Amino acid sequence: MALIELKNLTKTFVTKTQSVNALKDINLSIEKGDIYGIIGMSGAGKSTLVRCINYLERPTSGSVIIDGRDLSTMSQKDLRQLRQQVSMIFQHFNLLQQRDVRGNIAFAMEIACMKKADIDRRIDELLDIVSLTERQHNYPSQLSGGQQQRVAIARALSTNPKIILCDEATSALDPQTTQQILSLLKDINQRMGITIVIITHEMSVVESICSHVAIIDEGHLAESGPVEAIFSQPKTDAAKRLIFRNVQKTDKLIGDRMVRIVFDGQQADEPVIAELISQCHIMVNIQFADTRNVGGKAFGQMILQLPEDHLQQDKAIYFLKEMGLKVEEVSGHAL
Ligand SMILES: Nc1ncnc2c1ncn2[C@@H]1O[C@H](COP(=O)(O)OP(=O)(O)O)[C@@H](O)[C@H]1O
Ligand SMILES: [Mg+2]
Numbered sequence: 419m420a421l422i423e424l425k426n427l428t429k430t431f432v433t434k435t436q437s438v439n440a441l442k443d444i445n446l447s448i449e450k451g452d453i454y455g456i457i458g459m460s461g462a463g464k465s466t467l468v469r470c471i472n473y474l475e476r477p478t479s480g481s482v483i484i485d486g487r488d489l490s491t492m493s494q495k496d497l498r499q500l501r502q503q504v505s506m507i508f509q510h511f512n513l514l515q516q517r518d519v520r521g522n523i524a525f526a527m528e529i530a531c532m533k534k535a536d537i538d539r540r541i542d543e544l545l546d547i548v549s550l551t552e553r554q555h556n557y558p559s560q561l562s563g564g565q566q567q568r569v570a571i572a573r574a575l576s577t578n579p580k581i582i583l584c585d586e587a588t589s590a591l592d593p594q595t596t597q598q599i600l601s602l603l604k605d606i607n608q609r610m611g612i613t614i615v616i617i618t619h620e621m622s623v624v625e626s627i628c629s630h631v632a633i634i635d636e637g638h639l640a641e642s643g644p645v646e647a648i649f650s651q652p653k654t655d656a657a658k659r660l661i662f663r664n665v666q667k668t669d670k671l672i673g674d675r676m677v678r679i680v681f682d683g684q685q686a687d688e689p690v691i692a693e694l695i696s697q698c699h700i701m702v703n704i705q706f707a708d709t710r711n712v713g714g715k716a717f718g719q720m721i722l723q724l725p726e727d728h729l730q731q732d733k734a735i736y737f738l739k740e741m742g743l744k745v746e747e748v749s750g751h752a753l
Contacts, residue, residue, distance in 0.1 A: 419486055420447035421613055422471060422581065427480035429466050440466040442637040444480070448630070450580075453607050453614045455628035455645070457621065457660060463637040464617045468583050471615065472504040473497050485580070502530055505574035509586035511566040513558040513573075519545070520554050523572045530577055544572040548602065564595035571602060575610075582606070585617045600627045621660060625649070625710065633657045646713035650683050661717060675724045675731055680744040681709055687716035690741055700734045701725055721748060 429441040440463045448454045458464050469475035470482055473489045482489045484504065492500065505526075513522050520541050527537045545551040548568040558566055567587060574582050584603070588596040604627045607614050616628060624631050624645060631649070632642035635656030641648055652658045681687055687709045694700055702722040709718035724731040738745045 421450040421452075421485060422446075422448040422615070423481075423483040424467075424471070425481045425483065427467075427470060427482065428478045429463075429470060429475060430478045439637050441470070441477070444634075444639045446632055446639060446642060448613065448615065450613055451607070451611055452630050453604065453616065453628045455616045455618060455624035455631040456634060457618055457624055457631060458634035458656075459660070460619060462634045464619075464634055465585055467634065468506075468585050468615060468617050471581075471583060472501050472506065474501075474506075502526065502577035503579050504581045504583060505577065505579040506583045506585065507567065507570045507574050507587045509589045511558070511563075511570045513566055513569055515558050518555050518557050519550055519561075519569050522558070522569050523576055526573055527576050540576060541572075544575055547575065547606075548572045562595070563591050564598055567591065567595075567599050568602065571599075571606070575606065575612075579612060581613045581615065583615045583617075586619070587616070588623060589618070589620070596623070597626065603627060621710070625712070633660060649712040649717070650715050674726070676705060676721055676748050677724065677735060677738070678719055678721050678746050678748045679738055680719050680746075681716035682744070683712075683715045683717055684742045685716060686711065686714050687718075687720065690738070690743065691722075693741075694734060694737055698733055698737050700730050700737070702734060 424444050424446040427441055427444040428439070431438045431440055444467065456464050456467060466475060470477050471484075473482065473492075484500065489497065489500070514525065517525070523541050523544055524537050527540060532540075541554075545554055548571055550565065550568055550572065553561060553565060558569070561569070582603075588599050591599060600623065603614055603616075606612055616623060618624060628645050630643065631645045633640040633648070633654070633656055635654070640654040640656035641652065648657060649661055652661050687707070691702065691704070694702060702724060704720060705723050706721040707718070709716045709720060722734075724734050735745055
């Protein structure tokens with residue numbers, strides 16, 4: 419049985435003026451050891467979904483089953499205990515500003531009534547895991563965003579969780595720090611066998627560490643499955659929109675004859691260009707590329723500047739079309 423099972427989950431928020439169907443009949447299974455990405459546009463229902471997983475939000479209907487236990491049957495006390503096994507980290511870290519790093523990490527263990535000596539020992543271990551031993555007496559305001567998120571990760575780990583839920587945990591961080599946090603999470607997943615659920619609106623996050631992905635669109639589960647399968651062959655419009663989201667983004671380019679080639683998973687990008695050069699002896703200049711590689715297949719677009727010679731230009735276009743790519747001419751200013 420899956421570690422996390424969501425069955426026919428719905429959540430409707432009723433306010434004075436309206437009711438919002440934030441989640442509509444979601445069915446999802448997350449296995450132990452997965453790093454499961456949940457991706458969707460802003461307002462899709464991702465935060466609501468993740469808050470239902472530990473019952474911070476009570477579903478309107480349907481069930482959440484963790485490790486075989488239906489959360490709707492649990493008392494408040496049981497739920498508090500469960501939340502020690504299902505920790506959470508957030509976009510804005512949610513640290514206590516008046517406590518230093520040690521104090522912040524101690525927090526969940528104090529609530530769990532652990533002995534002071536045990537807490538201290540555990541904090542030392544956790545500081546080592548998140549590489550913050552040297553910063554243990556700093557306050558949050560003295561730390562960078564990445565360091566603050568590592569404190570939050572240590573705090574989340576302190577109660578030996580089975581599951582860590584991350585709600586946009588890297589969305590406030592720069593790309594390099596994001597990668598550091600993601601590799602720390604991956605390490606935690608592999609070394610400790612902790613299942614990780616990652617909510618994000620960024621494809622790159624899912625690509626870097628997730629084994630599985632679910633795409634949420636306006637409260638519906640559009641698609642779910644292994645990352646490679648979903649990203650290489652998105653079936654629904656919602657998935658295609660997310661996966662090709664950056665494709666329209668272009669810069670102003672100046673040049674003579676240029677073509678735009680579109681990769682939609684038929685081909686990997688590098689071999690195409692390499693073969694154009696090696697088989698046809700045609701040199702092209704990559705003016706712009708926004709392709710992503712998913713399991714050896716490319717998605718996105720590339721703009722190539724063709725050589726001066728007209729015959730070579732036509733050969734290049736012919737070759738690219740033969741390779742199964744969509745090729746269209748673009749003029750320098752009308753990209
Ligand atoms: N407590 C609430 N009361 C009313 N509406 C809410 C509440 N929380 C979320 N919503 C609505 O539910 C929808 C999904 O929100 P959310 O889960 O935060 O989306 P996401 O995290 O994907 O951006 C939105 O339309 C949002 O306005
Ligand atoms: Mg959210």
